[in-house]
Amino acid sequence: MLSTGLAVGVSTCACRAFSVRGMNLMSAFEALRAIPVLEALATGTVDVVALSGLGFRDAGAWQKLAGIYFGPTRHRKLQRAARSAAEGLSLDALGVVEKNTRRLLSGAAVSPWELRVELCALRGTVAEIDQAAAARVRAYNRGVEDAEKKAYGGRSLKGGKNTDAWGLRTATFTGPEHLMAAFLGDLHTKAQELRRADPRLSYEQAMFDALLAGGAGVTGPVTPVPHVVIGLPDYAKLLRQEGDETIFALTDGTTITGAELVAREMATVGVVGLYDPVSGGVNMYREERVATWKQRMLLAAETILCPHPGCTTPASQCQVHHLIAWEQGGETNIENLSMACAVHNARNDDDPNAPPRNGRLERRPGGVVHLPPDGGPTRSNIHPIRQLSAMALINN
Numbered sequence: 001m002l003s004t005g006l007a008v009g010v011s012t013c014a015c016r017a018f019s020v021r022g023m024n025l026m027s028a029f030e031a032l033r034a035i036p037v038l039e040a041l042a043t044g045t046v047d048v049v050a051l052s053g054l055g056f057r058d059a060g061a062w063q064k065l066a067g068i069y070f071g072p073t074r075h076r077k078l079q080r081a082a083r084s085a086a087e088g089l090s091l092d093a094l095g096v097v098e099k100n101t102r103r104l105l106s107g108a109a110v111s112p113w114e115l116r117v118e119l120c121a122l123r124g125t126v127a128e129i130d131q132a133a134a135a136r137v138r139a140y141n142r143g144v145e146d147a148e149k150k151a152y153g154g155r156s157l158k159g160g161k162n163t164d165a166w167g168l169r170t171a172t173f174t175g176p177e178h179l180m181a182a183f184l185g186d187l188h189t190k191a192q193e194l195r196r197a198d199p200r201l202s203y204e205q206a207m208f209d210a211l212l213a214g215g216a217g218v219t220g221p222v223t224p225v226p227h228v229v230i231g232l233p234d235y236a237k238l239l240r241q242e243g244d245e246t247i248f249a250l251t252d253g254t255t256i257t258g259a260e261l262v263a264r265e266m267a268t269v270g271v272v273g274l275y276d277p278v279s280g281g282v283n284m285y286r287e288e289r290v291a292t293w294k295q296r297m298l299l300a301a302e303t304i305l306c307p308h309p310g311c312t313t314p315a316s317q318c319q320v321h322h323l324i325a326w327e328q329g330g331e332t333n334i335e336n337l338s339m340a341c342a343v344h345n346a347r348n349d350d351d352p353n354a355p356p357r358n359g360r361l362e363r364r365p366g367g368v369v370h371l372p373p374d375g376g377p378t379r380s381n382i383h384p385i386r387q388l389s390a391m392a393l394i395n396n
């Protein structure tokens with residue numbers, strides 16, 4: 001009823017929506033695109049109070065959006081362009097466009113209206129649009145003088161005032177990414193110790209306990225270790241492993257060690273990972289203890305985040321996942337490995353002969369992708385930060 005009622009105002013086929021109750025619920029939902037709804041609000045065809053009465057709690061926010069996209073402005077041309085770019089976007093998607101537009105710092109190379117036109121052209125799930133929009137606005141903000149200082153003004157710790165039915169309170173805190181990563185990374189390490197001692201603890205519970213136990217000392221960002229990524233040059237072919245070293249055949253018929261190849265390609269570096277554009281990280285060392293660490297470094301830099309579509313777990317908090325399961329004869333070599341978060345590692349359909357439930361991760365040329373259980377096309381994790389992953393860097 002909720003949606004058929006609303007369809008009266010926003011859809012031209014309102015009578016149809018009413019004619020067959022229920023059956024046209026889907027078309028009523030489809031009519032709930034951002035632009036027609038905002039236009040109906042702006043022209044008064046639909047009333048915000050009535051919408052709130054129907055239980056839409058975002059109605060107030062939609063009214064504000066209606067004012068932006070249909071209200072008076074000195075930038076009518078850009079406003080029109082934004083509306084036409086937003087054709088087909090959902091209300092939630094336009095909401096995240098606006099949320100990210102508000103994050104544009106003054107002094108950026110684009111105006112808020114130019115930014116809206118750009119962001120309204122994004123497509124994908126609401127989460128994907130949110131991430132892509134945040135990455136674009138971030139890129140513009142980086143060009144602003146004193147950007148870090150201005151953004152630091154947005155630091156906060158909010159909430160903690162409302163008690164829920166269990167007698168619990170919730171607070172959220174916001175701060176610069178490097179500081180947050182260092183702080184949460186430290187908590188994560190302590191939480192893992194706690195979970196080893198008590199496996200019944202959930203990750204979230206353990207993080208809370210770690211915080212209470214004196215938690216992370218906020219000492220400031222950790223110094224990053226540069227991990228230089230180089231793709232195998234055309235003139236070198238992977239030949240064999242020899243003890244700790246990888247041997248490459250050169251096109252002139254000679255051979256070269258991995259260390260020599262790195263020295264030839266690079267001058268001074270921190271950690272160097274050699275990546276094959278198709279098969280991923282090249283296993284450079286065999287010695288067991290070191291190999292584990294090196295594999296983790298190669299795998300983490302390869303993917304940056306868990307490769308499951310939409311996942312935001314950083315590789316540093318992921319587990320090493322066998323793409324072909326150990327039980328299925330999959331080996332612990334770098335080509336058969338990927339980082340995956342605990343959730344997506346556990347949910348992966350390891351047995352290719354069992355009925356598909358959640359789909360599986362598989363290595364394809366260019367990186368690890370997800371094969372959905374319905375046999376549909378493969379999907380990658382398109383989070384913008386993955387453009388900095390080793391595989392993206394060498395394949396672009």
Ligand SMILES: [Zn+2]
Pocket residue numbers: 306307308311312313340341342343344345
């Ligand atoms: Zn994941």
